[in-house]
Amino acid sequence: SQELEQSPQSLIVQEGKNLTINCTSSKTLYGLYWYKQKYGEGLIFLMMLQKGGEEKSHEKITAKLDEKKQQSSLHITASQPSHAGIYLCGAGHSGGYQKVTFGTGTKLQVIP
Amino acid sequence: DTAVSQTPKYLVTQMGNDKSIKCEQNLGHDTMYWYKQDSKKFLKIMFSYNNKELIINETVPNRFSPKSPDKAHLNLHINSLELGDSAVYFCASEGANEKLFFGSGTQLSVL
Structure with missing residues (x-):
């Protein structure tokens, strides 16, 4: 069963617009990671959140983890064509050798 | 220097063939x-x-058999390839706090 659900699945926005991508887990998250994949390339680490209520920003991208640590959002302000790609949330889980599982991904297109 | 490198980047092959994808990381991860x-x-x-x-x-x-000759390498060997094996395969190396470093991926197409 899918542990991480992302929404929306795809998103087309006009350049300059703000957007939000959500990631919801059926279990408590012990670490939430956001990655970006550019078409045909590898995955690039964006941010990691570990504490309930935590918020981090990098340039125009802000990620938040809710207090219950089951939901995270990624917000992009004033989107640019360079933001286009697939955004994936990944979750670490407790116990032993941990594995990171991934959400379903959100494909973002930014129209100039 | 590329931290996690995968080869080949593209792989096109016929059903039934055996192929390998190589992965190497120079980050010292376990x-x-x-x-x-x-x-x-x-x-x-x-x-x-x-x-x-x-x-x-x-x-x-x-049919999928990983092989790790040392901790810097993790190769993936696939026997008797099937159409459903077509996908992009990513190798990753894990650093502190479960942060993953990914290779650029190998796009496998089985014809």
Whole structure:
């Protein structure tokens, strides 16, 4: 069963617009990671959140983890064509050798 | 220098063939992974190795055999390739706090 659900699945926005991508887990998250994949390339680490209520920003991208640590959002302000790609949330889980599982991904297109 | 390098980047082959994908990391990490990304872009874990030992095997057909000659390398060998094996395969290396460093992926097309 899918542990991480992302929404929306795809998103087309006009350049300059703000957007939000959500990631919801059926279990408590012990670490939430956001990655970006550019078409045909590898995955690039964006941010990691570990504490309930935590918020981090990098340039125009802000990620938040809710207090219950089951939901995270990624917000992009004033989107640019360079933001286009697939955004994936990944979750670490407790116990032993941990594995990171991934959400379903959100494909973002930014129209100039 | 590329931290996690995969080769080849593209692989086109016929059904029934055997192929290998190589992965090397120069980060000194102990744990490496293979992920399969399907046509819907969903990343699913296949294997995890820690210091050359298999830790995770996520119900992958035994046609897939990972091999780790040392902790910097985790290769993926696939026997008797099937059409459904077509996908992008990502190798990853795990650093502190579970942060993953990914290779650029290998796009496998089985004809």
